[in-house]
Amino acid sequence: MTDLTLSLAVIAVFCCALFGWGRIVRWLTAGGTDRGTPPSWAVTMMLGLALLIAVGGVLNLVRLANIWALSGLIALGLGLCVAPWIRRAVDSGLPMPHMPARTEIAARASLLALALAVLIFTIATQLPPALYNFGDDLQKYFAHPVRMLETGTLFGSPLSAMGSESLGGMSFLHGFIVAYFPLTYLNGVDAVFGLFLCLLLIAGFAWRHPALAPAALVAMADLYAINPQYVNISALYMGSALILAAIFVTAGPDEAGAPPPPLALGLIYAALVALKPTFLIFAGLHGLFMIVAVTRTTGGAR
Incomplete structure (x- = not known):
């Protein structure tokens, strides 16, 4: 029960931090204003994840990706997450959030309940696993986040798999686990938190x-x-x-005929390739189709 409670608390904190970082992308894509229809809270979290991976690349480049930097990223994200609520509490003139109808509340509650049920079951059955892949994981990927936290960078040697088999995006995310928890909990990043993000994105769309x-x-x-x-x-x-x-960014409820924000899509594409180079196939095809769609819709690619 203690592990389950701690895991849920950590996931909640990281979700809030990602939402805070995502608000930066929302602000930048809106031209420094709050105009237009913002993406859903789940998509905002993913924009925050993409931006966080980009910042992680910069930190690795300057050899500052250590536990203090990672802690600062989480703290900054949390601050950006709660800032609007603090502002709303201080300034009574700001509009309050719209309260949905009871039927909408019931639908949203059922979606979140299913997502939480799957999350709890996954934590109870898969975190941590009894064994790992002794080939890639134990020989390569386990060492990457440990090296990053100790040296400030994922760079090892010219013979390292870093750069040829992986660009380090996943290892950077693993660093948040290694910084605070035993190494055996590494699968929590993808098998638990990654799955939960997928469920939240679907729930956020139906929201x-x-x-x-x-x-x-x-x-x-x-x-x-x-x-x-x-x-x-x-x-x-x-x-x-x-x-x-x-997909949701390109199908968002923005202004009619408006193309998706290039910054948001660019960050997502870059994050995908940083996680796994094979995702370049999706990024290339999706980007190509978006250029064609925007050209046909607006008369010219932006």
Whole structure:
């Protein structure tokens, strides 16, 4: 029970931190204003994840990706997350959030309840696993976040797999686990948190479309049917979550005819490739299709 409670608390903190970082991307893509319809809270979290991975690359470049820097990233994200609520509490003139109808509340509650149920079950059965892949994980990927926290960078030697087999995005995220918890909990990043992000993205989409709540429940159940990489720490669910985010960003409820924000899509594409170079296939095809779609819609690619 203690491990479950701690895991849920850590996931809640990291979700809030990602939302805070995502607000930066929302602010930048809106031209420094709060105009327009913002992306859902789940997509905002994924934008925060993409930005966090980009910042992690800079920190590794200057050899400052240590436990203090990672702690600062979490603290800054939490501050950005709660800042609007503090501002609203101080300034009574700001509008209060819209209260949905009871039917919408029930639909949203059912979606979140399913996501939390899957999360709790996954934590109880897969965190930490009894064994890992002795080939890639134990010989390569376990060493990367440890080296980053000790030296401030993922760079090892010219003979390292870093740069050829991986660009370090997943290892940077693993660093948040290694910094505070035993190494055996590394699979929590993808098998637990990555899966939860996928579920939240589906729930977040149905959040704005209550009529699609039944379909969203089926989609969430289908997602859990994916065979989990129980002994592998590669980016399975994290990559799926970023792919879903890219799709939802391009299908967002923004102004009619407006193309998706290039900054948001660029960050998501970069994060995908940083997690696993093979995701370049999706990023390239999706980006190409977006250019064609924008060209046909607006008369010119932006």
